[in-house]
Amino acid sequence: QVQLQESGPGLAKPSEALSLTCSVSGASISSSRYYWGWIRQPPGKGLEWIGNIYYSGNTHYSPSLRSRVIISIDTSRNQFFLKLSSVTAADTAVYYCARLLWSGFSPRFDYWGQGALVTVSS
Amino acid sequence: DIQLTQSPSSLSASVGDRVTITCQASHDITNFLNWYQQKPGKAPKVLIYDAFNLEAGVPSRFSGSGSGTDFTFTISSLQPEDFATYYCQQYDNFPYTFGQGTKLEIK
Numbered sequence: 001q002v003q004l005q006e007s008g009p010g011l012a013k014p015s016e017a018l019s020l021t022c023s024v025s026g027a028s029i030s031s032s033r034y035y036w037g038w039i040r041q042p043p044g045k046g047l048e049w050i051g052n053i054y055y056s057g058n059t060h061y062s063p064s065l066r067s068r069v070i071i072s073i074d075t076s077r078n079q080f081f082l083k084l085s086s087v088t089a090a091d092t093a094v095y096y097c098a099r100l101l102w103s104g105f106s107p108r109f110d111y112w113g114q115g116a117l118v119t120v121s122s
Numbered sequence: 123d124i125q126l127t128q129s130p131s132s133l134s135a136s137v138g139d140r141v142t143i144t145c146q147a148s149h150d151i152t153n154f155l156n157w158y159q160q161k162p163g164k165a166p167k168v169l170i171y172d173a174f175n176l177e178a179g180v181p182s183r184f185s186g187s188g189s190g191t192d193f194t195f196t197i198s199s200l201q202p203e204d205f206a207t208y209y210c211q212q213y214d215n216f217p218y219t220f221g222q223g224t225k226l227e228i229k
Contacts, residue, residue, distance in 0.1 A: 047158075047166065047209055049218040062217045063123070096165055106172045107213040108156045112165035 002026040004097050006116035017085040018118050022097030023078065027111075030055045030075045035100040037109060038071060038082045040093040048093075052100055053080055087120045094118075124149050124212050128221035134229040139200045143224045145193040145210035153189045154214040160223075161206045170195065200226075 008020035022036070029036060038050040051061040053071045061069055065084070073080040084091060094117050098109040125148040135141050145155065153173035158166035168177050170186035173193055183198045197204055205228050210221040 046223045047160075047211075047220040049211075049220065052218075060216045064217075098165075106154075106175070108168045108171045108177075109158075109166070109211075110168055110177070112167075115165055 002099065002111045004099065004111055004113035006095060006097050006113045008116060008118070010117055010119060012087050012091075012118055012120050013122055014088055014120055015086055017083055018087050018091060018095075018120070019084075020082045020095055020097075020116060020118070022080050022082075022113060024080075024099070025078070027099065029073065029078045029080065033101070033103050033105070035060075035102045035107075036073065036080045037098050037100045039096045039098060039109070041096070041115075042090075042093045050082065050084075050095075054102075089120050092118065092120045123217055124151060124215060124219055126210050126212055126219055126221040128208075128210060128224050130224060131222065132225040132227065134227050135200055136229045137200050137202055141197045141200055141226065143195045143208055143210075145188075145195070145221050147191045147193070147212060147214075149214075150190050151212045151214035154212055155186075155188070155193050156211045156213065157184075157186055157195045158209045158211060159204075159206045160209065166209065202228075 003025045005023045012018040035052040037052040053059045068085045070083045094115040096115045097113045099111040127146045129144045155173045157170040160166040174186045207223045207225045
């Protein structure tokens with residue numbers, strides 16, 4: 001059974017960085033069949049795609065966040081990571097990690113973590 | 123970026139009703155569209171991919187259609203567990219984008 005679990009601080013200070021880890025079980029993050037993604041949702045609002053990463057390290061980022069975001073991967077630990085720098089209150093959101101079906105599939109996010117609320121506040 | 127506009131933003135309906143949500147893309151995305159269901163406090167769940175293919179395990183009362191710029195998501199007979207927010211999402215081009223969501227409420 002595939003499971004994803006976000007972890008990291010629930011509070012970030014303005015102008016500092018937000019860092020989250022997504023731990024994957026039940027699937028190999030090294031598989032060429034998947035990308036691994038981050039999506040966020042501000043309280044009471046809709047979904048926003050942040051970016052994806054492949055086992056090779058290849059990434060795609062949202063243009064609106066590209067200057068502040070880094071997504072990385074550690075295949076030895078079956079984890080991938082999100083770092084968002086220079087955060088403001090507008091970055092307060094539930095952050096989801098998700099598996100993106102890719103090679104041989106029609107791309108879609110088929111497994112999601114439960115979400116991690118990160119609040120930006122001093 | 124490809125913008126997705128869902129209509130309506132909210133909808134009240136009763137158990138047993140037939141419900142339709144539309145999603146309009148700002149550019150031709152062929153059929154590269156997914157539909158997700160999200161319940162309060164939960165992660166989204168994919169229901170439809172490629173505009174009309176039903177994800178495994180999803181009840182057949184859910185369906186999708188459309189191509190190009192205009193897409194439709196239908197629930198043929200609403201069940202109590204279907205009251206949720208629904209999102210369309212395109213994967214024709216990066217950046218992936220979502221519609222703003224349609225909140226389906228009990229009448």
